[in-house]
Amino acid sequence: MAPLPELRSAIFLDFDNVVSGLREGAGPDVALRFAQQPEAWLDRLLQDRPRRALIRRCYLNPAGVLDDEEGSRFRYAEFRWAFMAAGFEVIDCPRLTRLKNAADLRIALDAMEAMLSSPGLDEFTLLSTDSDFVPLLLRLRAADRRTRLVAHPEVGRIVRAASDEVIGLDTLASWLGWVPAPQPGASFGAEGRADVLGVVRDIMSEAQDPVHVPHLGQVVRNRTGQTLRGSDFAGYGSLDGLLTAAGGFIRRDGPGGGHVLRPEWADQSPSA
Template identity: 40%
Template sequence: MGVRAALYLDFDNVFGGLYKLDPDVAVQFANDPGAWLRRLLTTATTDGPRRWLLLRCYLNPAGWVYHTDTAGEQTRLFFSKFRPWFVRAGFDVIDCPRYSGTKNAADIRIVVDAVDALSADTRYDEFVIASGDSDMTPLLQRLRRSDRRTMIVSPADAAEAFTAIADQVLDSQQLLALVQGEPVDLNDEIDSEFDDRVVDVDTTAPGHREAYEAFRSVVTGEYNAASEPLNMASLASRLRSQLGQSVSDSNWFGFGSFARAVASLEFPNLRMSQHFLWDDSRHFAREPAAAAPQRIMLPEPVERLVDQLDLPRLPQPWWPAIYQTLSDYAHSHRFNLTQCTSWSRDQLRDQGLPVSRGAVAFVARGTSFGGCPLHRQPPPTAEEIRAAFVDNVLTRAEAAEIAFSSDEIATVRAWLSAESTAATSP
């Protein structure tokens, strides 16, 4: 039977949040909702795949964002353009025009419709709320009292009071992966050795064979020519650039991940860790990065941000390295946030800094919502990234009613900027 599920999508909230992070992925999300909707059937489920019994999209038809077209011109991209694609994917699209300068009625409509669904003849096992609007916290409380599972899908840093109630949260990094057809990593903090099982995949399926053979040719050449272990994130990035959309369309030719696709080539003496691949007869395995301290002592104001905003618990000297690495990526790559976080994590670990991908994503997300998106042109400097991220953290702290004195604000700024002040001594 599967899990009987209802999905309520606040389009303006989710699309707007995605657009700040990665405009190309946001447009992909809106142009092909059927693709990510199918993937969501089996993402983060506990009792089998979902069955979408109810799909609703709440959209402001007059909403728009500035978008750079193929000619490099900025034009208004109206949300109404995407309406047919959601209808085609099976959504009931409900118009929610603005009734004030910044708000539409989507959140109210979602609450009313979801509560109505609780009393419907059909029992919905799970309610998926695609929105980062914490105004819907009472709705989640109501759903929990009715013993229904809930999932939040949000590209923004939603309030903890909102996310804590949900059974499952799909954050920005996971949503980006879902839209792009990448495996959705539900626990980035755990580093495990590569699982070298090779699944039985038909690489001769339509659209797969030619791309797979091109993949084989490129990887074989890189593998045979390598004088040292190959960084998997960098190699995957180059392959995406060379092979184009076929990688995402086929989800690595049906294997589900870059590592599994490489393993399918069955190279002699191939060895893989989570971050490198190498020929065991020619290369020395890379030593793993030194483990982070079990408990990093933080100044008390920073400790509060870790507890209440999920600020990554990192040593003070690591922050500038993260800003610089993100800037390096923005200056050297066509922007893709999923690739950015993976590449940056691997670069940092090459420097001996075991920063998780989730921590990198936290900074990238804060930078974008702080007014300095990594995809902008010209690309931001490390200093611009730092300033935007720190300002965003403090803005979120104020919104969460975390009371800081002026000295405590100075301590937070100094810690996240790796400045030496008396106030920042752990």
């Protein structure tokens, strides 16, 4: 059998998105290993067939934070050098608004530019669970480019159908030494409830002011495709239960459903 031809590949990593998914599905230590040792998973990502990763880009919000199991806090900016040492160009994507950074937009624009300016690229690999990338994946396929997506193992059928290959975050976690265990807060699956929990945690960690409950629900729906109520509040049965599990956040009653506050804001008045 003739050897497979070498693929010329491009990799685009939505760092914040993947770290959040690994943290919720496999635990903070696996997420930290992903951030500190990119060579450990990058080699596995590239080795299934001959390929050269000609473009390697990592998009991150330098102000983001990751807490390990012992309570130590790491800013995403601290992981920049590890990715540069693995051959990545690191692109800062601070928040465009108080709840969303620019990574998905930058990735879509850069991937399209790479497709148009580098006709020799055979394959595009996206690491993100964001359903916003479906139009990009379809456009790349229409241009006769092979696509791979590294995403949550329960990514929706529409997203899965848009990519030639889907690699689950659970597989990525296994490359980093994760072994599935029936323990709360560290399991991929559960009908995507971990996604809802993680998004709520991310929203509140990034917020600068109390967050209106309807706005919280809308952002969760935009990012996960699920509603708070439809996910049974990430399996916790109530908004208050979800907020407690996500980080001890507090719901304050008020017009239109009230606001959600971080614990340190308990004495503040909600924003209009």
